[in-house]
Amino acid sequence: MNLRHLAFFKELAHTQHMAKAAENLGISQPSLSYAIKRLEAELGVPLFEADGRNIKLTSIGAIYLKYVTATLNNLSQGNDLVKQLMDPDRGRVKLGFTYTLGQQLVPELITNFQKAPQNATIQFELGQGNSGELLQALANEQYDLVLASNVERLGTQPTAPLFSFVPLVQQEIVAAVPTGHPLTRKAKVRVKDLADYPFILFSKNSGLRPLIDKILARAHLQPKVAYEVEEDHTMAGFVRHGLGIALMPYLPLLDQDEVQLLHLENQPLQHQLYLIIRKNGFVTPSVRRFQDFSQRYCQEHYRDRQRLL
Numbered sequence: 001m002n003l004r005h006l007a008f009f010k011e012l013a014h015t016q017h018m019a020k021a022a023e024n025l026g027i028s029q030p031s032l033s034y035a036i037k038r039l040e041a042e043l044g045v046p047l048f049e050a051d052g053r054n055i056k057l058t059s060i061g062a063i064y065l066k067y068v069t070a071t072l073n074n075l076s077q078g079n080d081l082v083k084q085l086m087d088p089d090r091g092r093v094k095l096g097f098t099y100t101l102g103q104q105l106v107p108e109l110i111t112n113f114q115k116a117p118q119n120a121t122i123q124f125e126l127g128q129g130n131s132g133e134l135l136q137a138l139a140n141e142q143y144d145l146v147l148a149s150n151v152e153r154l155g156t157q158p159t160a161p162l163f164s165f166v167p168l169v170q171q172e173i174v175a176a177v178p179t180g181h182p183l184t185r186k187a188k189v190r191v192k193d194l195a196d197y198p199f200i201l202f203s204k205n206s207g208l209r210p211l212i213d214k215i216l217a218r219a220h221l222q223p224k225v226a227y228e229v230e231e232d233h234t235m236a237g238f239v240r241h242g243l244g245i246a247l248m249p250y251l252p253l254l255d256q257d258e259v260q261l262l263h264l265e266n267q268p269l270q271h272q273l274y275l276i277i278r279k280n281g282f283v284t285p286s287v288r289r290f291q292d293f294s295q296r297y298c299q300e301h302y303r304d305r306q307r308l309l
Contacts, residue, residue, distance in 0.1 A: 003075070005035045006068050009047065012036060013065050016054050089118050091286025094125045096134040097147040098207070100232045101273070103253045105169060105309055106147065113293050122286045130230055131207025135159060138278060144287040145294075146276040149207025163276050168298040171249040171271040172308040173215060175262040176239045183245070188265045191219035191247075198226035198244040200235050208271060212247050215269050250309070270308060 012021040012032065022029040040047050047061035057065060097106050106126075113119050127137070131148040138146045139154065139162055150165050152158065175194060177183050183193060201223065202209045216223055226244040229235050235246050240258045249271050250261055275294055277283070283291070302309065 002035070002038070003072075005039045006072060008032055008035045009039055010065065010068055010072060012048070012055075013057055013061065016051070016056055018055065086284060089286075090121050091284050092123045092125060093287050093290050094127075094142065094144045095147070095290075096127045096129065096137055096143040096145070098131060098134065098149070098273075099128055100171070100249050100251060101147050102128060103251060105273075109290075109294050109297060112297060113290055119289065119293075122290070130205055132205055135163065135276065138163065138276060141278075141281075144277075144283065145291060147273060148276060149211075150272065150274055151207050162279060164279055165274040165276055166295060167272055167303075168275050168294065169273050169302045169309045171273060173211070173247055173264070173267065173269065173271055174250050175264055176236060176246040176248050177260055177262060178239055178242050178245075179256075179258055179260055181245070181260070183262060184260050189262045190265050191215060191267055192221055194223075194245060194247075195221050197224070199223040200238045200244040200246040201225050201228050202235070202248075203228045203230045206230055208249070211269060211271055215247060215267065218269065273309070 008021070008025060008027075011025055012018065015021040015024065018029055018032060022032040025032065036047065043064070045060050046058050047064060048055045049058050095106070110124060114122070127134075127143065129137070131151045132154065134143070134146045134148045135151050136154055137143055147168065150159075152160075154162075175183065175189055175191075177197075183189055183197075186193065202212055227238055229238060232248055232251060235248050236251065236254055236259050238244060239246050254261065275291065277291065301307065
């Protein structure tokens with residue numbers, strides 16, 4: 001079906017006058033008449049009927065007009081949205097990130113990105129989850145970019161062929177203990193000092209679990225697992241109520257009057273965070289601009305300064 005013919009039909013239905021509609025459309029009257037006849041032939045019903053010297057819609061034509069008008073309006077809105085998305089100064093970025101990154105990195109990146117006048121009107125759609133959930137959503141094109149851990153598989157499928165993992169920043173891994181815990185009285189705390197206490201561990205779905213397991217194995221520590229949880233603030237809540245201690249990323253906004261975060265001696269393994277994009281996926285100019293900015297910003301403010309998040 002020819003979209004131009006639908007537009008011709010809509011204009012003729014509006015004017016109910018063949019010559020006037022042709023003039024408004026900038027085409028000849030025979031061309032308009034031919035287009036309407038083609039449309040009627042395709043549908044198998046008359047859309048107009050004579051009304052004195054003018055014409056009017058048939059009852060079926062009036063019903064059809066409602067759908068044609070809605071279709072053309074939706075198409076026009078779609079065209080406008082595509083133009084907006086392709087405008088690097090007016091686009092939209094669908095960004096997913098892990099829970100802890102909402103405390104510092106993501107608001108820091110967005111704030112500094114939007115300080116540039118050309119970026120001030122770029123909009124963000126934000127979502128959070130664990131790394132596995134975020135990568136699955138990225139594969140399903142629910143996000144343009146994801147900030148998360150490296151997850152090697154989604155189910156049985158390797159992630160390396162699907163995504164590019166660009167290193168951004170590293171998070172320090174610390175010991176989280178309740179206020180007044182015996183470990184807070186030690187001048188230096190090592191991973192092996194945690195051996196006598198029950199552990200709150202990240203669940204196996206968490207992108208952090210492989211790193212925590214590696215840190216524990218490096219210290220030859222077999223943890224006494226009390227609970228497994230998925231999210232950092234839940235972990236901190238369990239620690240606060242004395243249900244165990246934990247190894248977790250440093251949380252800058254955590255109230256350390258209730259949960260104390262202890263730096264670990266001789267513990268070089270940190271949590272590497274990545275900017276993750278689909279391989280061979282289409283990227284709008286505004287998304288590309290934020291991607292490039294995030295890489296430059298983290299290189300300058302974190303990696304070059306050997307600064308941990």
